[in-house]
Amino acid sequence: MELIRPGIFIDFMKYYKYAIALSLVVIAASLIWIFAKGFNYGIDFTGGTEVQVAFTDDIQTDDLRSAVAEAGFPNAVIQSIGIAGDHEFLIRTPTEGDTGYAAAKKIEDGLKGAYGKDKVDIRAVNMVGGAVSKELKNKGFMSLLIANGLLLIYIWFRFQFKYSIGAIVALVHDVIVTLGFFAFTGREISLTVIAALLTLIGFSLNDTVVIYDRIRENIKKTSGPYDLGNLISASLSQTLSRTILTSLTVFIVCVCLFLFGGSVIHDFAFAMIVGVISGVYSTVFIASPVVLAMPGMVQKK
Amino acid sequence: MDKFKLKGLLILAVLIVGIVLAAPSFFGKGELPEGYPGWKQKIKLGLDLQGGMHLVLQVVTEKAVESRMASVLSELRGQMINERIHYSKAVVDTPMTLKISLRVPDEYEKLERLVLDTHQYLKETNREKGTDGSLVLTYRISDKEAKNIRDQAVEQALETIRNRVDQYGVSEPSIIPQGADRIVLQLPGVTDPERAKKIIGKTALLEFKLVDEEASVTDAASGNVPAGSYIAYMKDGNQPVILKQQAPLTGAFLEDARVKIDQYNEPYLSIAFNREGGRIFERVTSENVGKRLAILLDGKVYSTPVIRDAISGGKAVIEGRFTMEEAKDLAVVLRAGSLPAPVTVLEERTVGPTLGQDSIRKGIIASLVGSLLVVFFMLIYYKLSGLIADLALTFNMILMIGTMSALGWVLTLPGIAGFVLTIGMAIDANVLVFERIREELRLGRTPKMAVEMGYKNAFSAIFDSNITTIIAAVVLIQFGTGPVRGFAVTLCIGLVWSMFTALVLCRWIQEWVVTYKNTDHVSI
Numbered sequence: 166m167e168l169i170r171p172g173i174f175i176d177f178m179k180y181y182k183y184a185i186a187l188s189l190v191v192i193a194a195s196l197i198w199i200f201a202k203g204f205n206y207g208i209d210f211t212g213g214t215e216v217q218v219a220f221t222d223d224i225q226t227d228d229l230r231s232a233v234a235e236a237g238f239p240n241a242v243i244q245s246i247g248i249a250g251d252h253e254f255l256i257r258t259p260t261e262g263d264t265g266y267a268a269a270k271k272i273e274d275g276l277k278g279a280y281g282k283d284k285v286d287i288r289a290v291n292m293v294g295g296a297v298s299k300e301l302k303n304k305g306f307m308s309l310l311i312a313n314g315l316l317l318i319y320i321w322f323r324f325q326f327k328y329s330i331g332a333i334v335a336l337v338h339d340v341i342v343t344l345g346f347f348a349f350t351g352r353e354i355s356l357t358v359i360a361a362l363l364t365l366i367g368f369s370l371n372d373t374v375v376i377y378d379r380i381r382e383n384i385k386k387t388s389g390p391y392d393l394g395n396l397i398s399a400s401l402s403q404t405l406s407r408t409i410l411t412s413l414t415v416f417i418v419c420v421c422l423f424l425f426g427g428s429v430i431h432d433f434a435f436a437m438i439v440g441v442i443s444g445v446y447s448t449v450f451i452a453s454p455v456v457l458a459m460p461g462m463v464q465k466k
Numbered sequence: 467m468d469k470f471k472l473k474g475l476l477i478l479a480v481l482i483v484g485i486v487l488a489a490p491s492f493f494g495k496g497e498l499p500e501g502y503p504g505w506k507q508k509i510k511l512g513l514d515l516q517g518g519m520h521l522v523l524q525v526v527t528e529k530a531v532e533s534r535m536a537s538v539l540s541e542l543r544g545q546m547i548n549e550r551i552h553y554s555k556a557v558v559d560t561p562m563t564l565k566i567s568l569r570v571p572d573e574y575e576k577l578e579r580l581v582l583d584t585h586q587y588l589k590e591t592n593r594e595k596g597t598d599g600s601l602v603l604t605y606r607i608s609d610k611e612a613k614n615i616r617d618q619a620v621e622q623a624l625e626t627i628r629n630r631v632d633q634y635g636v637s638e639p640s641i642i643p644q645g646a647d648r649i650v651l652q653l654p655g656v657t658d659p660e661r662a663k664k665i666i667g668k669t670a671l672l673e674f675k676l677v678d679e680e681a682s683v684t685d686a687a688s689g690n691v692p693a694g695s696y697i698a699y700m701k702d703g704n705q706p707v708i709l710k711q712q713a714p715l716t717g718a719f720l721e722d723a724r725v726k727i728d729q730y731n732e733p734y735l736s737i738a739f740n741r742e743g744g745r746i747f748e749r750v751t752s753e754n755v756g757k758r759l760a761i762l763l764d765g766k767v768y769s770t771p772v773i774r775d776a777i778s779g780g781k782a783v784i785e786g787r788f789t790m791e792e793a794k795d796l797a798v799v800l801r802a803g804s805l806p807a808p809v810t811v812l813e814e815r816t817v818g819p820t821l822g823q824d825s826i827r828k829g830i831i832a833s834l835v836g837s838l839l840v841v842f843f844m845l846i847y848y849k850l851s852g853l854i855a856d857l858a859l860t861f862n863m864i865l866m867i868g869t870m871s872a873l874g875w876v877l878t879l880p881g882i883a884g885f886v887l888t889i890g891m892a893i894d895a896n897v898l899v900f901e902r903i904r905e906e907l908r909l910g911r912t913p914k915m916a917v918e919m920g921y922k923n924a925f926s927a928i929f930d931s932n933i934t935t936i937i938a939a940v941v942l943i944q945f946g947t948g949p950v951r952g953f954a955v956t957l958c959i960g961l962v963w964s965m966f967t968a969l970v971l972c973r974w975i976q977e978w979v980v981t982y983k984n985t986d987h988v989s990i
Contacts, residue, residue, distance in 0.1 A: 364942075433880065
């Protein structure tokens with residue numbers, strides 16, 4: 166079985182201007198959402214208490230909000246998590262007043278009073294202090310920077326500097342788009358989401374490296390002058406079926422996690438799904454054109 | 467034996483070791499059957515999968531320094547009286563400094579010698595004339611000594627908390643220091659986190675102090691507290707009591723604490739001092755017959771019994787209208803000893819047992835569905851080669867589980883996600899190779915040649931692309947905590963093994979097929 170006809174040549178580089186325009190629009194939209202709406206940071210990054218509660222019956226968010234307010238937390242943020250059949254919610258309470266288990270106990274008692282004793286299951290309680298959340302935030306963003314930096318150096322070392330610029334531009338693209346989706350959908354940014362971002366950086370680069378590897382190989386094979394744009398398009402075409410296959414398997418797996426993995430890894434899977442799609446796109450339409458657009462060395466390495 | 471066969475045997479050996487190491491984990495939660503041979507350790511589950519409590523505590527080491535300064539000061543006061551150095555004021559100014567006002571400035575040299583001889587770690591940082599003509603001296607504890615006190619406080623807190631957790635009865639707790647002043651606790655299976663937290667976090671400083679019978683509470687309330695005394699409050703009702711500042715006896719001299727029931731069916735604590743404590747107790751009680759002795763816990767007065775007689779034998783009781791649970795927990799805490807400094811909770815995370823179970827179940831379902839889809843897909847797309855890749859994938863999983871259980875690494879819920887993700891990514895190596903082989907076949911190469919070239923040409927792409935993901939994962943291991951780190955670890959192990967299964971195992975099988983089966987085509 167073959168998805169892509171062998172020997173096919175698609176002149177990807179012919180379209181790269183449109184692609185870059187599209188990317189710029191998406192990135193602009195993402196940034197606007199991020200700055201206008203901001204992130205819905207989880208308690209890992211804001212500090213506070215988070216109570217995860219599951220109900221046996223269908224519960225309306227507004228209804229739950231008033232029940233939680235009656236339990237003594239009028240400022241609590243209520244968020245439905247997981248898929249529809251889970252009946253699971255996150256209740257986030259601010260840092261003042263009762264925190265941690267004490268807050269959880271109050272909420273539990275309040276909800277059991279409102280909905281019935283055996284209908285409510287307190288599944289998890291998380292409390293993160295202010296100092297720790299600041300640390301986690303710093304560490305989270307530092308880790309993204311460090312990972313990007315290390316990968317830049319690695320690509321530089323294995324290929325050429327302009328390749329590493331292309332790769333990093335593609336990575337930043339993927340991260341911004343994914344974060345934009347998080348801002349857009351109001352999903353919570355937690356430690357697990359940062360983990361997903363790092364993973365998709367690794368994965369997206371994985372794609373890029375395979376194509377760069379092919380470009381390098383094709384340059385080696387060529388004798389005499391050549392058109393880099395054509396050569397890149399040829400390399401992309403040759404690896405296209407692999408790019409699609411691998412992304413597809415990872416995509417399938419992430420969708421499975423999204424659908425069946427439960428509420429805790431729901432957002433993780435969501436980030437991966439967005440990232441995988443963006444990753445394939447950026448590999449083909451961002452990472453490679455940037456190499457082409459960079460002035461300088463066209464000669465063999 | 468030729469090289470090819472030797473290689474096959476080596477691969478087989480690795481796989482067998484992997485199977486042996488991974489096998490116990492496949493029995494799930496159940497016990498291994500009677501007489502199960504070989505490796506018995508199962509893969510360890512993280513708190514998020516088995517349920518339990520994760521606490522990050524910070525030892526307020528500043529307080530340990532401060533209380534040390536207080537005891538240095540009280541020693542110094544005694545020394546100054548002995549040496550006839552007349553001071554008008556001697557206080558702990560900031561946690562790290564003492565302030566002493568000398569009524570007779572000429573006695574400065576005497577004090578200087580005294581400090582130099584007996585308290586070398588105090589350094590004079592300021593000397594000035596006070597308003598009343600006295601000489602005001604500021605002494606600061608040296609940074610080295612302060613650091614020692616801090617380190618000791620953390621070490622002692624760690625020890626005390628370990629004792630308390632042992633007494634409370636948690637199986638397989640993990641209690642480790644982190645950074646300069648933090649302690650991370652992992653307590654699997656704790657069902658009453660609030661209670662556990664109270665037991666662990668209570669300072670539990672037990673003190674015995676004499677009531678200042680000469681002072682009057684009304685005088686004290688208007689701010690007229692005699693020197694060397696202070697106002698404390700009762701645990702119930704908050705009535706004020708005037709106490710002497712000095713505590714002749716503390717929980718440090720305690721040997722045992724038990725819950726007893728009195729004739730009204732109320733629980734109380736019966737405590738026993740060690741030998742030295744017993745002697746001090748006897749001396750204090752014999753010198754103060756008729757006076758009241760206050761029993762304080764963490765600064766609150768629990769009771770103020772009148773001393774009727776000298777008490778020998780080193781036994782005492784603490785009453786305080788406890789509930790049975792309070793009394794039991796207090797006994798645990800007192801037996802384990804007090805914390806050298808208070809602790810604050812920086813982070814608390816609890817996962818209930820239902821969520822843990824649910825997560826395991828859902829994680830397994832997601833993994834199974836995901837991997838079956840990938841396996842099925844590979845089979846359809848690459849036929850026999852796909853089957854070989856599927857076999858490699860299966861062994862990849864087994865080797866991952868085996869490695870984690872052998873090294874005692876913890877499987878967390880994001881770790882399960884890491885497993886599933888590895889399935890998706892590991893297949894990439896196979897896809898790269900197979901696409902190459904197809905290309906080579908299209909160029910008209912023989913099956914044997916195509917397989918060989920396929921593996922050879924795909925190597926650099928596979929290696930580079932895996933390294934990039936591993937770099938990202940290693941950064942994550944460095945920064946991540948708990949579950950997230952579990953994810954990164956799983957991903958790393960998975961990728962490393964995927965290179966083995968895809969590049970070594972698959973290659974060997976495919977080479978065997980094209981070499982020994984004399985096929986004229988590759989099923990790909």
